[in-house]
Amino acid sequence: MMLPDSCSHPLIFKSDYIFGKSQSRPQKVCLCPFLPVHPLKVSTCLYIIQHPAEESRVLRTVPLLAACLPQEKCKVLIGRRFSEDRYPELAAVCRNSNTLILYPGAEAANLEETALQPSGPSVIIIIDGTWSQAKDIFYKNSLFRLPKQVQLETNISSQYVIRTQPTNRCLSTLECAATALAIMEKNDAIQETILRPLQALCSFQLQHGAQIHHSKEHLLKNGLYDKPMPKNKRKLRRMELLVNNVKI
Incomplete structure (x- = not known):
């Protein structure tokens, strides 16, 4: 029996969007075999x-x-x-x-x-x-x-x-x-x-x-965060809390 070229699971189908349009997943990366x-x-x-x-x-x-x-x-x-x-x-x-x-x-x-x-x-x-x-x-x-x-x-x-x-x-x-x-x-x-x-x-x-x-926490602690630091004081404070293991 020939397998379909794409997955058409009613829930998974709706979850894949490319440029705003829903598209079924190709059969070779279909997730249905991994569902109960x-x-x-x-x-x-x-x-x-x-x-x-x-x-x-x-x-x-x-x-x-x-x-x-x-x-x-x-x-x-x-x-x-x-x-x-x-x-x-x-x-x-x-x-x-x-x-x-x-x-x-x-x-x-x-x-x-x-x-x-x-x-x-x-x-x-x-x-x-x-x-x-x-x-x-x-x-x-x-x-x-x-x-x-x-x-x-x-x-x-x-x-x-x-x-x-x-x-x-x-x-x-x-x-x-x-x-x-x-x-x-x-x-x-x-x-x-x-x-x-x-x-x-x-x-x-x-x-x-x-x-x-990696998480933002991991990147900050290991000096790997390559984006500009925020100028907003509240956002900057949140990053400081991440580095110091403070629950936010």
Whole structure:
């Protein structure tokens, strides 16, 4: 049987953009073989709050995440502002005592400790965007300050090596979701399964000319940062904090 020349997975197809137009991945770099044959069975539901700028990025991780999970367990909402009137379902979710938001604020608890507490099926909200975009969404939407804040206290480094991260400990949205689901479901195999297409994506890109991107923290500490230092005092201060291992 002849194989098709390109992948047409309904989720992966939408995730590849070239010059603003969607395009399916060539068959030789198709990610479908690295996706689970059937969506993973999980009791935890994810709400991905995606900044509009992420929607047009090349090589996003959220479509890979959605392709691994049942549709009703991974809901993606795109926007900057989320009012209770416009998003009544989200408002109800945020008011539910079993809902958590993955946000490393000052009040955030360790997700592993939170997961040990007896409760019903949980919902985890994850904000998808750069750190500044996520911070803007969090603080300008009062709904997201209603759920309990949790964070991942882990020393693992991101495997999303084809995109620059702010610090060595920053993870992509897919990696955050994979780690959180493995903790909530008490099943490490979930994390391994969700990370598989990301690992394949990075491998394909590196084989075709992409280079490994070190974190901004790594570049600054090792004198490898080759861009002009910002003149904005706030941005310059953030870079100083990165170099001195201060949580930002």
